[in-house]
Each structure stands twice: as structure tokens, then as C-alpha cells.
Amino acid sequence: MAVDLNKLHLRAPWQDLTTGMMIHAGGTSVEFHTGEWTAVKPSIDQDKCKKCGRCHMVCPDSAIVVRVVDNARMEGPGCGKTALDRMYQVDTDHCKGCGICAYNCPFDAIEMEGM
Amino acid sequence: MAKRERLSGNEAVAIALKQINPDVFPAFPITPSTEIPQYFASFVANGLVDTEFIPVESEHSSMSAAIGASAAGARALTATSSAGLAYMWEPLYLAASNRLPLVLAVVNRALSGPININCDHSDSMGARDSGFIQLYAENNQEAYDNMVQAFRISEHKDVQLPVMICQDGFITSHAVENITLLEDKEVKDFVGEYEPENYLLNPACPTAVGPYSVTDYYMEAKRAQAEAMKNAKDVILEVAKEFGDLSGRNYGFFESYHLEDAEYAVVMIGSAAGTTKDTIDQLRKQGVKAGLLKLRVFRPFPAEEIAEALKNVKAVAIMDRADSFSNQGGPLGAEVMSAMYRKHLQAEAINIVYGLGGRDVTVEDMGEVFAELARIAKTGEAGDTYRFMGVRG
Amino acid sequence: MTSLKEFMDRPDRLAPGHRMCAGCGATIAARNVLKAVKPEDHVVVTNATGCMEVSTFMYPYTAWQDSYIHNAFENASATTSGVEAAYKLMKKKGKLKEDENFKFITFGGDGGTYDIGFQSLSGAMERNCDYTYVCYDNGAYMNTGIQRSSATPMYADTTTTPVGSKSNGKPQNRKDLTNILVEHDIPYAAQTTFFKNFSDLYKKSEKAIYTKGASFLNIMTPCPRGWRYNTPEIMDICELAVETCYWPMYEVENGVFRLTYEPKKKLPVEEFLVKQGRFKHLFKPENEHLIEEFQMEVDRRWENLLKRCR
Numbered sequence: 001m002a003v004d005l006n007k008l009h010l011r012a013p014w015q016d017l018t019t020g021m022m023i024h025a026g027g028t029s030v031e032f033h034t035g036e037w038t039a040v041k042p043s044i045d046q047d048k049c050k051k052c053g054r055c056h057m058v059c060p061d062s063a064i065v066v067r068v069v070d071n072a073r074m075e076g077p078g079c080g081k082t083a084l085d086r087m088y089q090v091d092t093d094h095c096k097g098c099g100i101c102a103y104n105c106p107f108d109a110i111e112m113e114g115m
Numbered sequence: 116m117a118k119r120e121r122l123s124g125n126e127a128v129a130i131a132l133k134q135i136n137p138d139v140f141p142a143f144p145i146t147p148s149t150e151i152p153q154y155f156a157s158f159v160a161n162g163l164v165d166t167e168f169i170p171v172e173s174e175h176s177s178m179s180a181a182i183g184a185s186a187a188g189a190r191a192l193t194a195t196s197s198a199g200l201a202y203m204w205e206p207l208y209l210a211a212s213n214r215l216p217l218v219l220a221v222v223n224r225a226l227s228g229p230i231n232i233n234c235d236h237s238d239s240m241g242a243r244d245s246g247f248i249q250l251y252a253e254n255n256q257e258a259y260d261n262m263v264q265a266f267r268i269s270e271h272k273d274v275q276l277p278v279m280i281c282q283d284g285f286i287t288s289h290a291v292e293n294i295t296l297l298e299d300k301e302v303k304d305f306v307g308e309y310e311p312e313n314y315l316l317n318p319a320c321p322t323a324v325g326p327y328s329v330t331d332y333y334m335e336a337k338r339a340q341a342e343a344m345k346n347a348k349d350v351i352l353e354v355a356k357e358f359g360d361l362s363g364r365n366y367g368f369f370e371s372y373h374l375e376d377a378e379y380a381v382v383m384i385g386s387a388a389g390t391t392k393d394t395i396d397q398l399r400k401q402g403v404k405a406g407l408l409k410l411r412v413f414r415p416f417p418a419e420e421i422a423e424a425l426k427n428v429k430a431v432a433i434m435d436r437a438d439s440f441s442n443q444g445g446p447l448g449a450e451v452m453s454a455m456y457r458k459h460l461q462a463e464a465i466n467i468v469y470g471l472g473g474r475d476v477t478v479e480d481m482g483e484v485f486a487e488l489a490r491i492a493k494t495g496e497a498g499d500t501y502r503f504m505g506v507r508g
Numbered sequence: 509m510t511s512l513k514e515f516m517d518r519p520d521r522l523a524p525g526h527r528m529c530a531g532c533g534a535t536i537a538a539r540n541v542l543k544a545v546k547p548e549d550h551v552v553v554t555n556a557t558g559c560m561e562v563s564t565f566m567y568p569y570t571a572w573q574d575s576y577i578h579n580a581f582e583n584a585s586a587t588t589s590g591v592e593a594a595y596k597l598m599k600k601k602g603k604l605k606e607d608e609n610f611k612f613i614t615f616g617g618d619g620g621t622y623d624i625g626f627q628s629l630s631g632a633m634e635r636n637c638d639y640t641y642v643c644y645d646n647g648a649y650m651n652t653g654i655q656r657s658s659a660t661p662m663y664a665d666t667t668t669t670p671v672g673s674k675s676n677g678k679p680q681n682r683k684d685l686t687n688i689l690v691e692h693d694i695p696y697a698a699q700t701t702f703f704k705n706f707s708d709l710y711k712k713s714e715k716a717i718y719t720k721g722a723s724f725l726n727i728m729t730p731c732p733r734g735w736r737y738n739t740p741e742i743m744d745i746c747e748l749a750v751e752t753c754y755w756p757m758y759e760v761e762n763g764v765f766r767l768t769y770e771p772k773k774k775l776p777v778e779e780f781l782v783k784q785g786r787f788k789h790l791f792k793p794e795n796e797h798l799i800e801e802f803q804m805e806v807d808r809r810w811e812n813l814l815k816r817c818r
Contacts, residue, residue, distance in 0.1 A: 005568055062520040062523060138598075167597045175582065175628070176628050182579055183579065183591040
């Protein structure tokens, strides 16, 4: 990252601000945890999950992360279906708990917790 | 080697642009600046420049596209007048606050209404607080020279602010006069390649431009912008010095004409300074100590330098080719008087609004102004400090 | 053709941590449109002022993995024109290598697209600027608090067309912007929304982004606050909009109209309306005729579209 976010805190002196308030980096918003807005979070049951990806597509917050995993080397729920597979995980740091993923899961694999 | 030519102010700016060969030129026509993009389009059509010329659908879009191009990493400019400048008022502020180097060639024309196509400075004076650097020209030569210097000032890393170069509509833009041009290579070398550090089209690192700023940052951002304008003073002089070495034509914040020993001075901007110089020549022959301060740089405002130059005068008339409708006078009057006050100058000062909508200014008119200054100096009574010149009734 | 799996597996170009409301439709559109960009290509995103802009680049946090510029409300297309011209120049001068390709995608809400940004949009489209304009149409000025726009459907309750004793909500029909863009004779224009497995949205986005010249995508993006529906039900709302033919799914490639989805049985529009609080007043017994009128307008537009598609 070409920008030092630590210097750009809310009490930063004017000399520290970037010229023209440009940010020479991408995706710095990951440092802002919108997950703190809510205690309600989806939980994906990896055994019920059929990897259709619907939850990933409908998430307004890019907070359902697809991981392409090598199941041959993994153990536990959701593993061992195919050698290379996708695994959908909730990014709780950023999920705002809207519930779209749970409502739209065709396999009832997602529960909203903390309601 | 210098080339002698006969050109109008618009041609002079267009030729400077041909020599600069900028990257992107979005434009929308408006009298009296239309000729600049028109001449330039013919350069594009004949392969004389590499520039991407964008014939946009409005002035709001011409400034917006110039902003986009500059942010993308290109050397960009546009041209306009009057209502066109008013229409791009919003993006002017964006260019400045995003700290984007670019140039706006303004051909000054009265703002509507009533609609009028002739010269006054109400358009660019309306944009005086937009964060643009403003350079004004008296004639075609100065318009050309300012254009050649503009990108150097704008792109300087301590500045990174947009620059407006202004010339008087029709009086300068359309009148053909003698001019001395630099060689193409001299201009090319003087202006140099534009190599921004960070820009949208940098494949190695993305850039985000134009954030939403909460209160915690906004004022700091404005303070940083103010610093850039402060820095612009030195940079304008540095660039002028280098330009002087190249061309033999010397520029500063303003031109002093017989000001050193003047008792009566006029402060003004633009083409009417030529007329005033003729008046001063006549008065000097009669032994009247008349002088002129012709301002070139209005933003940043060289307050201290102006006050220093006026410190020995007995009376001064500040001439505004725009009214502020403040019931006090025009913008130049307010700022010069404030500069004088801070320097504790005791000279009497009046502010005269003149030349609106192309109203002619004669040598005799200016003679009257100096005569009035002599009366004021003698009586010590300035009388009404907000006056109009050349108006009936 | 890129497969659905490939689209899905592409890393997100819109990072989390932006401040859009929970359940917002606009960012669902933005991130899925961006998935249609080949991973090796770069993007410059231009954004009109609106919800998306104030929420995705709040200093110093940009949610965009690519370059991004917000200029003002009404000038997103003009701004993109400048960026695109700079790109052409840099390519011409060899300042960008042959394999360093940028795509230009502009996002605007219906306010920034149908209304205040229409002039600059129309200009850039007429000049056939090589970019894709994506309108996230949520049918009102949501950023300022749900005021009517020319995209607001008739009879919607908004804060500038409130329902009252003398008012049934917005008195006028919505502007058919997709059609107006088609009439600009651009190479590609399409309408889509979040539907089934998103392949319609991906395919249209890919076509739009990789069509040389100007392209336009109009994406219906429900706004839970403005439309007043149960937030998780966004896909149901979209499906009903499509199945009632309120929001037809079609594309126009070089002037040729094509329906990309035709409902087997067109549902009555009230099924779409009933789920939304902004149309609640239409379901009072005395307002039955208003729903009929709404239905007639949907039918008229649908029939016109069918004629152009055949």
C-alpha cells in the first residue's frame, strides 16, 4: 500500500494529509470494520452448503468470501467432496447482518445468529 | 531565434498551445474565446499536434473532462468566456481542491444579464475564490507569454493548482498586433514533459480521487490548499525568471510604469493599461508625476508587494472592470485597499468601476482620473470612494 | 464466453468496509458488474455524487481496488471522457504498454443519470466514448432522503411526492431511459437486475464492458429504505419486477432488440407493488383503479418492447 493510513487518522495535522486528498492505493476500506455495526451475523453450515455461490453474489458488502480450497488436504465439515472445491466463509469484520444471504440460500445452509 | 508575427490574442494563445502540444483539450465554444479551440481543432485535423481534442456538449463538461484527463495523468486544458466560465463554476473548485494541474484560457467577457458579448472582468473575478491561480494579460504578447508559462506553474510539485490565464475579449482576443514568438523547440524544452507521480492510469498503483471528507479532515484539506497558493508566489517568479532569460521579456506579479516616483497612481488589470500608459506619457511631459501598477497576478494576491510599490504615492485610483455589488466597489479595489491598510499607507484611495460590457476607455478618460487624483491629494478629501467612469447620467 | 463459476471466483474489485446501508442493492450491482472485467485488465471507475460515492470513498478509505474518480453529481460521463481521452493519448504515445489495458466504468444512481447527469451522459454517448455507463436505478434520490426522480414509478410515495388527502404519490410515469439511450444509436444497451443465478447480469456486463464504444446498462437496484420492503427479500422483489414485466430484461446490440428473459406467465403488477411500503396506499379499497392504471402502463410498455423485439 502506497499510503500510510496510520498517519491519516482523524486528528492528523494538515501537513500529513495526502495532496488533493487522493489515496494512492486500492481497497483501503478493509481497515474500516463495518462488522461492528451489528451483532447479527450469518453462520454457514458447511455440511448443508452446496457451493452454489448465491450468498456470495447477493452480498452487498463483499463479505461472503470464496476460498478455493484443496479438500484433499483438509478435514472437517464441508471437506472431501471434491479434490478442489470452493468454500464460502463469512467475513464478520465487515458483514452488516442484512440477512440477504440467509434468506436467499436455496439449501437453508445459512442461519442468522444473534437475532 | 525569435519569430516576429502579427496575430490576434486568440491566435497567439492557440499558437502557444500548438507549440506546447498538450495531451487533452476538451472544449465548448463561446464568444469571444471560440477561436482558440477552433484554431486548435484545425491543428488536430492537420496532424500538427498529438492532442486528443474532445468537442464536449457544454462548458461544465469541458472543465469536468479536463479534470478527468488531468487526474488520469494527462496535460489538459480548456478555454472559455463569460457564461461558459460561470457554468463551469462548480468544477473549477474541484480542479483546485483535487490539486489537479491544468490550464483554463479565459477570454474575458461580461456576464449576463443583460447578455453582452464584450469585455469586462466579471467572469473571471467571479471565479477569484475558486482556488485557481489567475494571470492577466494586457495584450496578445502577454497572453502568449502567460500561456507558455502556465503549465510550468500549475504542474510544479509545490503548487499543483489549476491556472487561469486571462485576456480581454475582442480588445485583445481579436485585435491583430505585432508579437514575438519563441521557436517551437524553445517552448517544448521550456514546458518540458509532464510526468506526474500518481495518476489514475498508472497500472502499477491505483489512485482514488475526490473523496467524501468528514469535518475532521475538511478544514485541514483547505489549509493544505492554501499553502499551495502561498507556494505559488515563489514558483510564479521562478518560472518568470527562467522565461525572461529565454525570451528577454520579464514578468513579475505586476508591471510598474513610472511608479517609482509617482505621486498619483492607477492600479488596474488588462488592456486598458495600454491606454493608461499613453495618458501617463502625456502627463509626464507636462511634469505630472503619474504612474501605473498593472496587475498580472491576481491569485495569489501579491498584497505586500503592491503596498510596497504604492508606499510613496499621494493618491491612488483602483480601477475595477467588474462591480462586486457590495455597495463598496469592485474586487480589486477591496483587495488593494486592504493591502494598503495593512501596510499603514496614508495615501487617499478611490475605487472606480469602468469599462463594463465593453465600454470604451480613452486616454482622456484616464487623464480625468489623474486630474481627480491630483485634486484629492491637494484637498486631502477622497470624497466618494466608490465611483463609476464612462457612464451616462 | 466466461462461465458462471469463473465470474464468481474472480476476486472482488469492490472491497468491504464501505458505508452503504445494510442490504443495499447498489453495491450488489457494482461488485457483480466489476466481476465481468477480466482479471488482467485495469479499471478506472467514475462515480457520480450519490449514496455510492459518499459511502465507498470516505477519506481515507476507498473501497475500490481499481483507480476511482468522483468529480461531481452531473458530470460523471464528461469526467470519464477526459480519462478515456488521456488513455488514448498515452496508448498513442507509448506511455502505456500494449498489454496494459484499462476499462472505463461509470456508476451513477438514477438522480445522476436520468436527471442531473443526463446532459453529460447524452454527450458522451453521442461521442461514442469507449466506456460503460452503469445506472443503479433505485427509483428516487435516496442519498438526500428519498425524493422523487424521473425514474420514480407512478404513485410511489416519496418525500417530495408524499401521499396525502390530495395526493396519491408521484403523479407522472417514469422516464424510459434505456430506450432513450438506445435512440443514441450506441453499440450496446441493456436492462437487467438481480435475477436467478446472476448470469444475465454477468453476461450483459461483460458484453457492455468489452464492446468497443459507448455502452449503457440500466440495473434495477432495490433500496430497502426507500422502497420499504423486508430487507432480506431483495431477490424476490427483483424477480417480481421481472415476472410482472415491470422491469423487462432485454438488450439492444447495434440496434437489434432481444428479450433475454420472457416470463412464461406474466404476473399482475400488484404482486410487485404489494411488497413495498411506498405503494401501500394503492391497496386501500378506494384506490383499486390506481393499480389498474399502473397495470395498463406496464402492459403498454411491455407490448411496445415486444414489438421491437420481434
